[in-house]
Amino acid sequence: MSALTESSGNGGPIAAAEERLARAVPVILRLSVGFLWLTNAGWKVPPDFGQEAGRGLYGFTAAAVEHPVFSPFSWVVEQVILPNFTVFGWGVLILEASLGAFLLLGLATRFWALVGVAQSIGIGLSVANA
Template sequence: MERQQPRFAGISVAILRIAVGLLWIQNAGWKVPPDFGQTDDKGLYFWASQAVEYPVLPPYSWFVETVVLPQIGVFGWMILLLEAALGAFLLIGLATRFWALVGIAQSLAITFSVLNAPDEWHWAYYLMILAHLVLLGTAAGRRVGLDGVLRPIWTQSPGRIARVLRAAS
């Protein structure tokens, strides 16, 4: 039997999940195709190049310099789609634990890119990682999210799931 959280705790986790989802959606907005800022040395290209100019983890800096930056069009699209999906799935609370893991990985990649850059507030990156850890640990999509709606269906026996899906179609 699942232990119930106090109502305020559940609402707080839902608000955090929605806010983090909106953060990712907003930040996807400055990753502009087709060159993602390479021509003007701005946007995603500029921020990725900070990993080379101000290294945090040398192997990561090498990877960015030799693989990511020369192929910024390909990586730019991957990052844009990943971050937009990350935001959208967190916003609606679907597959929240999986997307929280993706958020941790993406937050680490951003941290390794810009942590040592001038005028960066390092706590912003630590807080991003911590927020995703909270979403992961609390199964945040079960509160005001689709995970909460779908969970009772998916926890039933396989025969019951098949009947529910047949009835829905």
């Protein structure tokens, strides 16, 4: 009998390979998304985060006001975030770097996945019409 068709008490080698693949896919996905967030944190350059040139994080954030998707969100960006942009920029940088690092390390992944979803919604509301 071949090793591939031989059955053991736990489902055989094919079942074991399928189980390994089923375990590997979420890990690969988590590592890929963590790397994506970590690399995207790299273009948020302190201390002004693009405010002087009107580009970078500032440009994408200002797009929420210039090309509104959801009026209440645009109002919050215009009245709260842009006047306090340096604090917001540092918050985004720390949040995205932490998000990427925690996903890469596999620590508190469910919490950081929710943070990533919330961050993605904010990004989408900022640039969807830009």
